[in-house]
Amino acid sequence: MCGIVGYTGFRDAYEIVINGLKRLEYRGYDSAGIVLENNKNEVELKKAKGKVSDLEAIAGNLKNTSHVGMGHTRWATHGVPSDINSHPHVSNNGKIVLVHNGIIENYETIKIMLSQKGFVFHSQTDTEVLANFIQYFMDESGKDFAEAVRAALSEVYGAYAIAALHVDYPGQFVVGRLSSPLAIGLGDKEYFIASDASPFVEFTKEAIYLEDGHMALISLDRGVDIRLIKDNSKVDAEIQQLQISLEQIEKGGYDHFMLKEIFEQPKSIHDTMRGRLLLDEGIIKMAGIWDHLERIQAAKRIIIIACGTSWHAGLIGEYLIEEFARIPVEVEYASEFRYRNPIITPKDVVIAISQSGETADTMAAIKLAKEKGAFVYGICNVIGSSIARITHAGSYTHAGPEIGVASTKAFTAQLTILAMIALKLGKHNGNLNNTEFMQYLYELDAIPKKIEEVLASSHDTAKQIAEEFVNATNFLYLGRGYNFPAALEGALKLKEISYIHAEGYPAAEMKHGPIALIDENMPMVIIAPKQGYYDKIVSNVQEIKARKGRIIALVNKGDEQVASMADYVIEFPETSECFSPMMASVPLQLLAYYIAVFRGVNVDQPRNLAKSVTVE
Numbered sequence: 001m002c003g004i005v006g007y008t009g010f011r012d013a014y015e016i017v018i019n020g021l022k023r024l025e026y027r028g029y030d031s032a033g034i035v036l037e038n039n040k041n042e043v044e045l046k047k048a049k050g051k052v053s054d055l056e057a058i059a060g061n062l063k064n065t066s067h068v069g070m071g072h073t074r075w076a077t078h079g080v081p082s083d084i085n086s087h088p089h090v091s092n093n094g095k096i097v098l099v100h101n102g103i104i105e106n107y108e109t110i111k112i113m114l115s116q117k118g119f120v121f122h123s124q125t126d127t128e129v130l131a132n133f134i135q136y137f138m139d140e141s142g143k144d145f146a147e148a149v150r151a152a153l154s155e156v157y158g159a160y161a162i163a164a165l166h167v168d169y170p171g172q173f174v175v176g177r178l179s180s181p182l183a184i185g186l187g188d189k190e191y192f193i194a195s196d197a198s199p200f201v202e203f204t205k206e207a208i209y210l211e212d213g214h215m216a217l218i219s220l221d222r223g224v225d226i227r228l229i230k231d232n233s234k235v236d237a238e239i240q241q242l243q244i245s246l247e248q249i250e251k252g253g254y255d256h257f258m259l260k261e262i263f264e265q266p267k268s269i270h271d272t273m274r275g276r277l278l279l280d281e282g283i284i285k286m287a288g289i290w291d292h293l294e295r296i297q298a299a300k301r302i303i304i305i306a307c308g309t310s311w312h313a314g315l316i317g318e319y320l321i322e323e324f325a326r327i328p329v330e331v332e333y334a335s336e337f338r339y340r341n342p343i344i345t346p347k348d349v350v351i352a353i354s355q356s357g358e359t360a361d362t363m364a365a366i367k368l369a370k371e372k373g374a375f376v377y378g379i380c381n382v383i384g385s386s387i388a389r390i391t392h393a394g395s396y397t398h399a400g401p402e403i404g405v406a407s408t409k410a411f412t413a414q415l416t417i418l419a420m421i422a423l424k425l426g427k428h429n430g431n432l433n434n435t436e437f438m439q440y441l442y443e444l445d446a447i448p449k450k451i452e453e454v455l456a457s458s459h460d461t462a463k464q465i466a467e468e469f470v471n472a473t474n475f476l477y478l479g480r481g482y483n484f485p486a487a488l489e490g491a492l493k494l495k496e497i498s499y500i501h502a503e504g505y506p507a508a509e510m511k512h513g514p515i516a517l518i519d520e521n522m523p524m525v526i527i528a529p530k531q532g533y534y535d536k537i538v539s540n541v542q543e544i545k546a547r548k549g550r551i552i553a554l555v556n557k558g559d560e561q562v563a564s565m566a567d568y569v570i571e572f573p574e575t576s577e578c579f580s581p582m583m584a585s586v587p588l589q590l591l592a593y594y595i596a597v598f599r600g601v602n603v604d605q606p607r608n609l610a611k612s613v614t615v616e
């Protein structure tokens, strides 16, 4: 997964590309590159291992030299991060320049064929192979540039979003996509290409999201000419009106996007409920669910598929749907589901959860479920994303752009959607009577306000605790019921941004193994709200205390029993157990954030990770 930006028009292409790459760095940040056309039918290319800021240091002289160019920010798949493996890649004849996001799975076979024909390769990448494959089609069969790109793309498989330039075709981009996103921004006498709309949102609100199997020739004189890769037939693409603003994708005074996104949660949860949770009318109005209510209601079982944080949201979704709708639910890692020949029937409903809407494993699992006849419902945050488009129906979370690699506000927005789905199904099938339903509606509606309280009351405490534990090497997170997945999520947040080993466990499982780890050095984070299994948790805390574990307890305001045994206490307001993970997750996000900050980690771009995992 990488980020691609391209521009042709009247502005300084260097500025557009560099600024665009900075906005796409969440997609990968181990190396970056830029290529600009000059007016002598040549290109100027700079690329290097490191971040976009490192690229700026070596490419600053290209400022104000061109109106056509493109760039790339990389997350390595084939070949280590290095100058030579960075994109753009150039064909052997020096004429074709290519940037690519994805994996060409059959690149080895093509590379062998091209090597036998005398092509030479300098990098270890699949992208350099594709650049030369395009040259091969131009050399061997005299195809023009766009036709040669089409011929090459017809023979590769895997996943790609590509953008290519050719020095003999100045001012033209050829782009194509299969399973990796690519948006084309339509301005007045200018066009933009990018992996998402963030690089061009301040210049135009009109965009085309390229579909799988489509390619486009883009130039100022010919406009955007979209074709099917398989047979070159013309495609009329839908122009979308962008809904994101520049403000939404900037840091707004916070040190990191992650902190901004943690603090946005009252608003993002509110936005996710807006127009859907209608207290006055006593209903939950969700078009995606309403249109398919009978199908979902009749499901023999619901299978939730997702990865990472979205999978943790899915686990909480299981508890919610089984409790309120009484439909059996199974939660699967998309990466396992797709490879284990699962039993899926047309009577199953699959819910796919993904912030980015681009996760390769989740996409593949959806395709498998569709092939087997299941109805697939998507819960995505990114509007127009691939998953949102390939599912039969779905709901957006409306959390707004999430840039920090560690998912925060998207998680609580996913929980909000899942709660609304579960309550709506429960009301519809009579498992919840009107009084119960209304009580939950009021509680859910109150969550944004309560999260504001948690942010205000827990911020400084989480920061102080973080300072104490900055040198810890292990953490255990425990919770019961709805808060077991919250414990898993707390541990994941800490791992991914602080590089401290952490594990989440159901508190009662502790005695089946992890208890052996407890000593006076082991930080134990316990989620212990009043509702739920409080008495059981009290016993677990006593067991930890007896073994001298260092207890960080998340308790409801005014709690005395657990608080009195804990070394550190974070309070949050009471709510029903089913909504408590939304509250408990916030201080856990803050704790992970500050531990990482104190350890000097680049919180928004932790090592080895990227925001959307568009490769297997």
Ligand code: M6R
Binding pocket: 307, 308, 309, 310, 311, 353, 354, 355, 356, 357, 358, 359, 362, 405, 406, 407, 408, 496, 609, 610, 611, 612, 613
């Ligand atoms: O975009 P998705 O929700 O499909 O992404 C799934 C995971 O890659 C993602 O949640 C990942 O675990 C995050 N870095 C967690 O913070």
